[in-house]
Amino acid sequence: MNSKKDVISKIQENEFNQNSINDIIIKLSEEPKLFHFEVVDFLLNKLKKEELQKININLIYLLGELGNLTKLEQKYTQYLYESFYISDRWIRSEILKVLEKNIEIVKSDNNIILLISSALKEEYETNNLIALRILLKLDKFPDRIFKSFISVLNKGKSELKGTIGKILDKHFQEEALIFSLLDQNKNYRILKSSGLRLILQSLFPLINRIENFQKLIETSDWETEKKSIFLKEIKIIISLANRI
Secondary structure (H helix, E strand, O other), X not given: OOOHHHHHHHHHHOOOOHHHHHHHHHHHHHOOOOOHHHHHHHHHHHOOHHHHHOOHHHHHHHHHHHOOOOOOOHHHXXXXXXXXXXXXXXXXXXXXXHHHHOHHHHHHOHHHHHHHHHHHOOOOHHHHHHHHHHHHHOOXXXXXXXXXXXXXXXXXXXXXXXXXXXXXXXXXXXXXHHHHHHHHHHHHHHOOHHHHHHHHHHHOOOHHHHHHHHHHHHOOOOOHHHHHHHHHHHHHHHHHHHHO
């Protein structure tokens, strides 16, 4: 199948049988070529939504492979975005993997940033982890999804901690920035002690930075109970650091 016409003819010969289409898409993914975008367009335009659902995971994988050849056009990123919210966790995983390989899409598309935010809030930790790896590849952390990032901090799962630590080291080395994002929309209210410990570990062992963070919280107008919990955690970290 060396042309768009050959591929489409093969699909039509099999009367749009989903199994046959999936086999064809898998074959195309093994040796992606630019004209395969035209095949994707044909399928997106020809098939109904319920029919697309049956080939979605392979079609999305093909788009990821084609993204290695050239940047995906907006119509394809929109397809990924829309598919994410109507798909099961396995297809969502595949969409996130496509975005991880095509990081320029994430940098330039606000809808995709929202998709990453949704992935961070999932219960499915594999998708949390892929979303974290995507954030690690960005030049700048998107502040508007910090609240979703807190939901991962709060999980305290060991398999996520390594990547979380790298993100904190890369994007959150200024204690004033961390405080500002926690203060924004009262995000500090949802941060658990386990999440705070991960943040403090990223500031350690530079005690002056932890102390600066402590002062910002002390002089804040945060609720007394939450402030007290945070300050207690900070004092424990400072005490441990002074023993070293």
